[in-house]
Amino acid sequence: MTEQPTIEPADVRSAVIDRYSGLARIAMAGGTPVDCGPAGSGDACFAAAAYDDADVPQEALRASLGCGNPLAVAQLEPGEVVLDLGSGGGLDVLLSARRVGASGTVYGLDASPDMIRLAQGHAEQARASNVAFLQGAIEDIPLPDNHVDVIISNCVINLSADKPAVLAEAFRVLRPGGRLGISDVTAEHGLDLAQRTVAEQRVGCSVGTLTEAEYRTLLASAGFVQARITPTNDAGGGLSSTIIQAVKPATPGTDR
Numbered sequence: 001m002t003e004q005p006t007i008e009p010a011d012v013r014s015a016v017i018d019r020y021s022g023l024a025r026i027a028m029a030g031g032t033p034v035d036c037g038p039a040g041s042g043d044a045c046f047a048a049a050a051y052d053d054a055d056v057p058q059e060a061l062r063a064s065l066g067c068g069n070p071l072a073v074a075q076l077e078p079g080e081v082v083l084d085l086g087s088g089g090g091l092d093v094l095l096s097a098r099r100v101g102a103s104g105t106v107y108g109l110d111a112s113p114d115m116i117r118l119a120q121g122h123a124e125q126a127r128a129s130n131v132a133f134l135q136g137a138i139e140d141i142p143l144p145d146n147h148v149d150v151i152i153s154n155c156v157i158n159l160s161a162d163k164p165a166v167l168a169e170a171f172r173v174l175r176p177g178g179r180l181g182i183s184d185v186t187a188e189h190g191l192d193l194a195q196r197t198v199a200e201q202r203v204g205c206s207v208g209t210l211t212e213a214e215y216r217t218l219l220a221s222a223g224f225v226q227a228r229i230t231p232t233n234d235a236g237g238g239l240s241s242t243i244i245q246a247v248k249p250a251t252p253g254t255d256r
Contacts, residue, residue, distance in 0.1 A: 012161035013137060017112050020088070024114035027089060028121070068183030068232055068241045070152040071095055075179075079103040080149040083173065085138045085166070085182070086110055086156025090119030090131075096152065097128045107148070108133045109141060139165040146175045153182040155241075158209050167222040177250035180224060181243070186231065187211050188238040209239060219246050225255040 023033035071092060076082060076099040084093050087108025096106045108131065110116055116133050123131050136142040138153075139162050151170050160166050170180060187209040210218070212229045219227045224246035233241040250256060 009139070009161040012159075013111060013139075016159050020110075021112045021114040024089070024112060024118045028114070028118055068154065068243060070154050070181050070183045070243070071099070073243050073245055074150055074152050074181040076100055076104075076150060081147065082106045082150045082152060083141070083143065083148045084108045085141075085151060085153035085170070086159070087119055087133065088115050088154070088156075090122045090133070092152055092154055093119065093131050093133070094122060094126050094128055097126075097131050100130065102130055104130060106131045107143065109136055109138060111135065111137050139169060141169045141173050143173045145172055147173050148178060149175055150179045150181065153184070155184060157182065158185045161208070163208075163210065164218055164221065167218050167224070171222045171224060171248055174248040176248060176252075178248045180219075180246045180248075182245075183232075183241060183243055184215075185209050185235060185239050186215060186229070186242040188240075189213060212242070215244060219244075223248065225249050 026033045074082075074096070076096055078099075078101040080100045081104060082093075082096045082100060084096065084106065087093050087110045090108055093106050093108040097104070100106060108116075108119055110119070110133070113135055116135050119133050123133070134142055138156065138160060151174060157163060157166050174180070189211050212231075215229055216227050226245075226247045228243075228245040230243045230245075231240040232243055235241055247256075
């Protein structure tokens, strides 16, 4: 993996919470939060374009800070239990809640208390009764082992300074045979640290965007199999919005 400068994960988490709490307060005040670098523009600002407006809660869509649509590949079924890592304003939670129905449950996990309040407000507006929002870190998920069927996430794992911990926790809370379907930002192979840093500042990523090969290595180390990594949009500067899919083996030690 490309060598990164030493950064304390707690410091990164604190900075991320402060940043996204501020964006949540903008949304709660009626504004439209923008998280695409200092200029607030560019190819990375395409989260809303990944959704069909006719089927999306508009308040939650305006507060969306993602880089894609993980639900496009999540293949959710009625009755499933879903966890959204870094749920933000709750858009993907609410859309997942529709798909899993009254017999399913969707958890939204976010470290920002302001984002939790924003998402809860959107859930009340949508009259979603099968959702629960949890405040906590994606590196330390507050759910028991083998508890969820599907994990989704939208441009959040790139914000963590301890990505191995995130994927290990995701593996832990997934049931055997459970699925990971996330949208994240990845870097081109060969992009040096300075180039990554400039590109990350532009699109709003905080710490050490992974290449596809690095993502595959971390997924395998966590125990995931059947990894599929599919770039979907050019974010500029050698970065791409990418769909990452993987499975927790139904039988330990196998690839199924």
